[in-house]
Amino acid sequence: DENVRLSLRLIRYAGDRALLVARDVSQLMRLEQVRRDFVANVSHELRTPLTVVHGYLDMIEPESMPEYEPILHELRNQSRRMTQIVEDLLTLSRLEAQGELPQERISLRSLLEALRREAVALSQSSHAVTTELIGKHDLSGSTKELHSAFSNLVSNAVRYTPAGGRITLRWESDANGGRLSVIDTGQGIAPQHLPRLTERFYRVSTSRSRETGGTGLGLSIVKHVLQLHQAHLEIRSEPGVGSTFTCVFGRERLLEPLALAEAP
Numbered sequence: 237d238e239n240v241r242l243s244l245r246l247i248r249y250a251g252d253r254a255l256l257v258a259r260d261v262s263q264l265m266r267l268e269q270v271r272r273d274f275v276a277n278v279s280h281e282l283r284t285p286l287t288v289v290h291g292y293l294d295m296i297e298p299e300s301m302p303e304y305e306p307i308l309h310e311l312r313n314q315s316r317r318m319t320q321i322v323e324d325l326l327t328l329s330r331l332e333a334q335g336e337l338p339q340e341r342i343s344l345r346s347l348l349e350a351l352r353r354e355a356v357a358l359s360q361s362s363h364a365v366t367t368e369l370i371g372k373h374d375l376s377g378s379t380k381e382l383h384s385a386f387s388n389l390v391s392n393a394v395r396y397t398p399a400g401g402r403i404t405l406r407w408e409s410d411a412n413g414g415r416l417s418v419i420d421t422g423q424g425i426a427p428q429h430l431p432r433l434t435e436r437f438y439r440v441s442t443s444r445s446r447e448t449g450g451t452g453l454g455l456s457i458v459k460h461v462l463q464l465h466q467a468h469l470e471i472r473s474e475p476g477v478g479s480t481f482t483c484v485f486g487r488e489r490l491l492e493p494l495a496l497a498e499a500p
């Protein structure tokens with residue numbers, strides 16, 4: 237029956253004996269699909285009314301009613317936040333439904349430079365941003381998705397690092413694989429939070445994070461994008477010292493650098 241989904245587990249024991257455990261997970265998978273569809277539909281339906289609210293709010297001139305200025309300011313902030321949450325939820329739904337991704341050549345030299353410029357712009361030059369390129373390989377994958385995942389890590393590094401801090405963007409590759417790290421000297425994260433950071437809406441300090449303007453979905457998006465590239469995220473952090481977020485790619489994702497055109 238093509239509607240039945242089984243989860244199979246092979247347990248080897250006592251040398252040459254093995255036990256095959258089959259579990260019917262059809263119902264679980266159907267429920268998971270219902271959840272995904274529901275989130276995608278709700279997000280999609282919220283998009284239009286939010287665009288209208290946002291549009292009308294932008295048309296109001298605060299000078300015409302100065303006494304409402306702070307309220308208007310707050311309404312705009314909140315409607316922008318809601319729009320960002322809806323966009324991030326739609327991104328997650330799209331990633332969950334994503335099949336094959338394009339296999340493009342991503343030059344790490346240009347990517348690091350683009351990310352460096354983003355960090356400088358976001359931090360309004362209040363952080364020292366440096367790049368390090370160790371290893372010549374390029375990366376194979378979806379330029380758009382990987383760039384957005386790395387941008388999320390960069391914007392977190394800026395948001396959770398006080399002015400004057402340092403942000404390092406590092407690519408290291410060798411025959412075994414590649415690692416892209418975003419290293420900051422920011423507030424850091426206590427160890428008990430680390431295993432849950434990539435869950436949707438999980439935040440270390442709710443009020444503080446809201447102020448910084450995030451949606452709580454960034455790391456969840458990063459995790460999904462990396463999964464689609466058979467890669468994973470490693471997080472190391474020490475409160476008060478800083479954090480390192482590393483995207484770890486297997487060697488099958490590495491491309492040898494393009495040979496320079498031979499001189500005639």
Ligand code: ADP
Nearest residue numbers: 392393396439440445450451452453454455479
């Ligand atoms: P948010 O939009 O709240 O930043 P994320 O999913 O990107 O959501 O991150 C989840 C939480 O992880 C954040 O709310 C913050 O508490 C913590 N976090 C993420 N990146 C960093 C970082 N570089 N330094 C310190 N804390 C971080």
